[in-house]
Amino acid sequence: MSRAVRNSDLFLTKGAARTMDPDMIHSLRHKGNRIFLDPVDEDVSDDVAAAADVLVAASISAHREFESRPLATKVVRIDHHVDPRLRRLLAAGGATTEPTEPMLVRYFGETVNAVSTPQIAASVEFVHVDTARQDTAWMQRVPGVHMHYAVRQHRALDRHKPFLKGFTAALAGANILLARDETEAAFWLPDDYPYWIEAHPSEDAILAGLEYARETFRGEQWREALTMMRELSARTADSVIVSQLEDALS
Template sequence: MRRLVFLYAERFREAGSTVMRGFQLADIAREHLPRRRVSVRPLGSTARNSDVFLTKGAVNMATPEQLDLLVRSGNRLLFDPVDELPPWTTARFADVLVASSHTAFEHYSRAFPATRVALVDHHVDPRLPTSPAPPSRFRAGYFGERVNAVLTPRIEERVDVVAIDTSRHDDAWLSGLGRYSFHYAVRQQRALDHFKPFLKGFTAAHCGAPVLIQRDQEEAVRWLGADYPYLLDDTNEETILSALARAESEFGGPRWLRALSVMEGIRARTSPERIASELAAAIA
């Protein structure tokens, strides 16, 4: 059985993509793929006759010379650009191009027809509570970088903003997740956004909370379904405020319970066991 080596770029060691798709995914592999020897190493380390999983930082930082040496050492290379466009080195060096979302999987399959593409959905942070107790009242929270969300002073009167800096390791925000029964995920679209996995939705699902997001987010709708109760048709402030008020009035009611049922299904589909099975298929 070949060793599974996760490579990260030292410059991005503290970045969320390195922590989650490097160190944490390696832990998931160790627990659920016990026949695999798993290690995490910085880019530039020696690896031979292994399956080498390059995290986003490593994919972007690796030079052609480094990649060529890895290939000549008998390794199979898996590139994981997560939410970015794959670099030009992909077609030449990647044995497997890993997609962390369904929209990325479809785009990569069209853009790199000669490269095998494999779906490994994004996992949630394993430090989340495993059996969250649902809050007894409506309370909405946004967890992430402020620049990624549609926020106004009036929206922030209804939604607590828990700011996260994904460029460095920060887990302080995790302890407060259990206080929120509703997760705000209305995205501010930016030019650098490409194929965002539905991680905010996965996090909400593992917390036992519905999520609010706009309908034009294709990846989210694929997971939630077009008839999910809390999809926005636009991101105008009044539309968002009305949706928040409606969700609060429906707390515990039939539409709320239907949304929770959808989230429970997402939780099952993003369990560590399910993620490990997708990783196993990618490296098979």
């Protein structure tokens, strides 16, 4: 990062936040900059957080954890929004509102993060999203999907994962299959959402969840779930994110 930047609001997200130490942050602040530290889903030490002007939480769980720390640094929440390019694509072509047979289920993300077996892959199409490079090809495969698969492998480095898969599915007018060990998702979807499956699910539990989705496809439970997803989408609309950003900058 250029040390010549002056009198600006600087957002240090994930990779930049990971490489910062307190002295580097103080150097930037001494040039009249306000430092907004946004580790997204990674951890940040108290020393680094204390050096910033504002600590940004990209999820509800992160916000609660940051506020519990003995820090004088201001803590704000700016939810992880859906990629604006996908929002534009869906606005141009329309989201899935009237499902047609057969039910189409896809997973979008790093495939190493998903729970997958040959039996699960027979029902779920896995679309790899390479987050290490700019690639929007996967977005073309979002329209028309009825259910997003979001059963993840949990890793030790996972901290506060934003519910981005849920936000994406909701924007696209789709339902989502997910496990009850998704801490962040529980803040966004009610306990009676029909397509929760048990925490740390076995292959059999996942297959049973997919079968239940097929059995209820287009039925009353399906429509109720879509209503919940529309409510979720409203909570993460652009206007909401802009308001959070404005509050953070005030």
